[in-house]
Amino acid sequence: MPTMASHIELANRNQAVIDYLLLNPSVCAETIAVISFYKALHVMEAIFCFREQKHCFGHVEREKYIKNHKVYSQYWPFYRVLSTSSYVARYLADNTTSQGYTRFSDYLPLDQVKAMLLDRYLARLERLAVTMLPSSHGLVPYTPRPIVST
Secondary structure (H helix, E strand, O other): OOOHHHHHHHHHHHHHHHHHHOOOHHHOHHHHHHHHHHHHHHHHHHHHHHHHOOOOOOHHHHHHHHHHOHHHHOOHHHHHHHHHHHHHHHHOEOOOOOOEOOOHHHHOOHHHHHHHHHHHHHHHHHHHHOOOOOOOOOOOOOOOOOOOOO
16 A cells, blocks of 8 residues: 555655646646646545555545545645646546536636646645644645746
8 A cells, every 4th residue: 555655755756747847837738737636636645644544546536535524625625626627638628517628728728727726726735735744744845936937
């Protein structure tokens, strides 16, 4: 079974990818959405491992667990947005509304990928997460900062 440390390691690797992709977000906004969701997923799994020695074996199980357990339900609004955005980025369809899109930017304009997904939802989910992890968790948080273009 995965450990808290292994999930933190994967979350940190996802953060490194996010930092790299932010060097030129217009090329890969969809990938930023997908990777930010998977970082949130590993953060949640790290919490489950630490608090309950639990591991979820799929998106549906994980979403139900977050949504239906009072201690984790505070994460749901942030996790849901990241999950939905990732789904739209991968399939050009919103699985919560069944709406389709021609391109990801029709769903979420480029300037909102950073401002909404990262600065707002991922950063807030992580701020909550560190309150449920041990002080030595090792999570590298997303830090809102200006985009540096090359």
